Amino acid sequence: MDNILLSVIVWTPLVGALLVLLVPRDQPEGARRAALAFSLVTLLLSLALWAGFRTDTADFQWVEQSAWVPSFGIQYILGVDGISLFLVLLTTFLTPIVVLFSFGDITTRVKEYFFFLLMLETGMLGAFLALDLFLFYVFWELMLVPMYFIIGVWGGARRIYASLKFLIYTLTASLLMLVAILYLVGVHARTGAVTFDVRQLYGTALGPTEQLWLFAAFALAFAVKVPMFPLHTWLPDAHVEAPTGGSVILAGVMLKMGTYGFLRFAMPLFPDAMRTATPLILALAVIGILYGAAVAMVQPDLKKLVAYSSVSHLGFVMLGLFAVNSVGIEGAIYQMLNHGLSTGALFLLVGVIYGRRHTRAIADFGGLWRPLPRFAAVFLVVMLSSIGLPGLNGFVGEFLILLGSFGVNRAATACASAGLVIGAVYMLWMFQRVVFGPIRHEENAHLHDLTRREIAVLTPMVVMMVVMGVYPGPFLRTMEPSVKALVARMEGHHAAVAESATPTRVAARTGVGR
Known part of the structure; x- marks a missing residue:
């Protein structure tokens, strides 16, 4: 192999996990x-990957290829393109944030928790x-084990039920994929x-x-x-x-495995x-967009509200x-990153107030802007990011x-637009009940x-929300060649040539990102 950067990025967290033990x-x-150090090293390596990434080609870069089980045609092949690059960066960005937040959140079986977290990365x-x-498929299944234990060991009162439900849903469907x-x-x-x-x-007859x-x-x-409706029922419990x-990791990264799988494998292969x-x-x-938004609106529990909002956002x-x-695919990839940031930050904020009050019931809060002004300010930015405020x-x-x-489908677009309105309503209503109004409980x-430490955890996420909102050009230009090549593969060269609009051209006409 000419280079091993991708292998170093992939296996560094696992080395850290073993050392943590x-x-x-x-x-x-x-x-x-130790967990924080290895997660930060992985982040730095991924930034080096981005720095050396060529934006003028749709080809896979930094490709590593060697025989693994040659008698069965199985190889160890890693490669990155404009589609997977930012998902790698999202993973390496969120992991040290989660590690740092967990310093105060995880107090039992500490080294085992960080072992599973780094193994998951x-x-x-x-x-x-x-x-x-x-x-x-090996990596796909590898993810299930640490997440099963993270939920089942360090979760809430119904953690065993939730972890088993997560495992059964994902494992059963994955076995069918292996047969395929x-x-x-x-x-x-x-x-x-x-x-x-x-x-x-690709192109198999x-x-x-x-x-x-x-x-x-x-x-x-x-x-x-993903999860898509009606296969979403494991997600709120988990x-x-x-x-x-x-x-944070489940919403921020693992759900993107489903949408990435559609884009990389299911759609171009068939x-x-x-x-x-x-x-x-x-x-x-x-x-899913409308159902997730409607159910989120009536949730009395903050965490469950954010969970159902994910069903709606991933529908988009x-x-x-x-x-x-x-245009649509680049928007979808960009929205994967956005959801990872905004929903991940929402879960962190819920974790912050749960750590202080040991309740997630919206009715137990109110007037938090008085004792928690910094929390309220961050919560405001994250909430506005989640509902899609221009500039974020x-x-x-x-x-x-x-x-x-x-x-492609104007009726679907119109219904999805209605989902945006409902999403803004339930997020603003939730924010109003938690942050504004009188202090209804003396404990608050x-x-x-x-x-x-919490400021250090949340600040990078807020900064990225603003940067990606006002300057999306570098992100879109990086992914555009790979997306156009993928569209050409799926639709044929005539469809690719006939396509007159790309997100970069749209940004140029509207001035977005300049």
């Missing part, structure tokens, strides 16, 4: 510092970078080459019925992870019972089946992906998704504001 149990501070990074389908992978490789083997390399599997069944198997695994750090399924996917996406991502044009990151992704989907009057 060597820390004596009576020295939890050593485990915390390796699984997520590997899944985003793997170009061999078998290797991707093996079948696809078997069909491709008729050409005389046995390989799991997804770059070679499949009959219409074969495509539909294989697409369905892949789509089921990814739809559960979020409510998970510790704050687990909720383009004809994808076109056949598009009306159904768009309908489910719109239902699916709407952008299945617009199958550059959420607006750009939603605007591009609606722009991309408008020419004596709460202490954000600590220096």
Whole structure:
């Protein structure tokens, strides 16, 4: 292999996880510092990856390829393009934030918690970078184990139920995907080459019925992870019972595995089946947008409200992906990043006040701007980011998704726009009840504001919300070549040439990002 940067990025957290286990149990501070150090090193390595990334090509970069199980055509192949780059950066950005927040949040079995957290980071990074389908599946399954234990050991009162439900949903759907992978490789083997390399599997000759069944198997695994309506029922339980750090990683990164899987594998591998399924996917996406927003509006629990908002927000991502044009897909990728930041920050803020009051019931709060002015200010910015206020990151992704989907399905776009309105209503109403009004409970009057550690955790997220809101150009220009190449692969060269609008051109006309 000519370079090993991607391997170093993927495996550094796992090395850190193993070293954390060597820390004596009576020295939890050593485990915390070791976990933070390795997560920060991984972040720095990913920033070096971005610095060396070429934006003038759609090809995979920093590719590493070597034989793993050559008799079965299985290889160790890693590569990054404009689609996966920012998801890698999102993962390495959120992990040290979660580690630092967990310094005060996790007080039992500390080293085991950080072991699973760093192991989870390796699984997520590997899944985003793997170009061999078998290797991707290994990383995909690797993620389940640490998240199962994070929820099941450090979660709330119903943690066992929530962790088992999470495991059963995701594992069952994943096994169907494994069967589909093996079948696809078997069909491709008729050409005389046995390989799991997804770059070679693109364009495999499949009959219409074969495509539909294989697409369905892949789509089921990814739809559960997104999660799409009606496969979302595991998510509220997992979020409510998970510790704050687990909720941040689950919402911020793991849900993106589903949308990334659609974009990298299900859609380009089975383009004809994808076109056949598009009306159904768009309908489910719109239902998810409206259903998630409507259910979030009536939630009395802060964490469950944020969990259902994820169902609505990820419905927008699916709407952008299945617009199958550059504008919609780039908007969807951008919205994946936005959701990771805004919803991750919301879970952190819920964790902050839960740590002080040991309740998440909205009715137990009110008037928090008086004792917690810094908390209220950060909460305001994060809430406005979540509802897509112009000038913050959420607006750009939603605007591009609606722009991309408008020419494909105007009815779906109109319904999704209604979902935006409902989303703004429940977020503003939640903020009003928690932050404004009189102090209804005496306990709230004596709460202490954000600590220096909490400010250090939240400040980078708020800064990125502003940067991505006012200057999206560098992000969009980096992902554009890869997205256009993917659209060309799925729709054919004529559709790619006929496409007259790209997000960069839209930004140039409107002045966004300048």
